[in-house]
Amino acid sequence: MYTPTVRGGRKMSVGMLCLGRHWNGLTYGYEERRSDYDNLPVPPLPERFVEIARTAAHDAGFEMQADLCIMNYYTEAAKMGVHQDKDESAESIAAGAPIVSVSLGDAARFVIGGVSRRDPTSPLLLHSGDVLVMGGPSRLRFHGVTRILPGTAPEGTGPGRFNLTFRQY
Numbered sequence: 001m002y003t004p005t006v007r008g009g010r011k012m013s014v015g016m017l018c019l020g021r022h023w024n025g026l027t028y029g030y031e032e033r034r035s036d037y038d039n040l041p042v043p044p045l046p047e048r049f050v051e052i053a054r055t056a057a058h059d060a061g062f063e064m065q066a067d068l069c070i071m072n073y074y075t076e077a078a079k080m081g082v083h084q085d086k087d088e089s090a091e092s093i094a095a096g097a098p099i100v101s102v103s104l105g106d107a108a109r110f111v112i113g114g115v116s117r118r119d120p121t122s123p124l125l126l127h128s129g130d131v132l133v134m135g136g137p138s139r140l141r142f143h144g145v146t147r148i149l150p151g152t153a154p155e156g157t158g159p160g161r162f163n164l165t166f167r168q169y
Contacts, residue, residue, distance in 0.1 A: 001073055002037050013078040020045030020068035021169055028087050030068065030169055045069055053100045053166035060133035062098040066166040074108065074148045074161040082111065082121065082144035085134075085167070092168050098135025100166040104128050105157045109147040115140050128154050128161075 001015035004025035012025065021030040022042040034040055045068060053066035072080070085099050103126040110132070113121035119142065126132065134141060148161050 001071070005036065012080075013075075014080060015073035017043075017071045018068065019043050019049070019071065020066075023068075023070055023087065030087065049164070049166065052102065056100045056102075056131045056133055056166075057098045057135065060098065060135065062096075062133065062135040064097050064100070064135075064166075064168045066100065067169050068167050070165045070167070072163045072165070074106070074145065074163070076106075076148050076150040076160070078145075078148060078161075080145040082113065082117070082142050084115075084140050084142055085165075086140060088167055088169050093139065096136040096139045097168040098133050098139065101126075101132040101134075102164040102166075103130045103132075103161065104164070105153040105161040106159065107149040107152040108145050108161050108163075109149070111144055111146055113142040115142070117142055125149075127152070128157055 001017045004012045004016050006012060006025040022034045024031055024036045026036045032042060049069055050066050053064060057064040086093060105128055107125055107127045110124045110126045111121040112124060113119040
């Protein structure tokens, strides 16, 4: 994992590892090599991970063929600002292909709003093992992580929080 730098030179507070395709924090695009970090090829997305995403999407009423996973590691101090996941292909976004999020470790205070940044957000507590699917009309809802609750991870999974976010480019 590494700490991404985003446009403007600010470092994110999460550790990140991408599988299948790399999300470049400087260009907000996906690529086959980690050009903003070490220029190495992106590790492959394991087939078992593809199946987890496919099953979760199906259970929520969607179909997807995940081809990338962004793994974020949150320490007690880490957060993720409110944002839209809109860097995937225009076809994937237009089809409402879901984002499948799997939480592991410490609980997180997740907020979700509407499709406009100005829409109010509502909090949701995500615990280890929770799976969140945002697809169809909800695909472009603004969302973020405002707080990690230390000491809430099941034995053997903490400290901190891992989030696996599966997408179909």
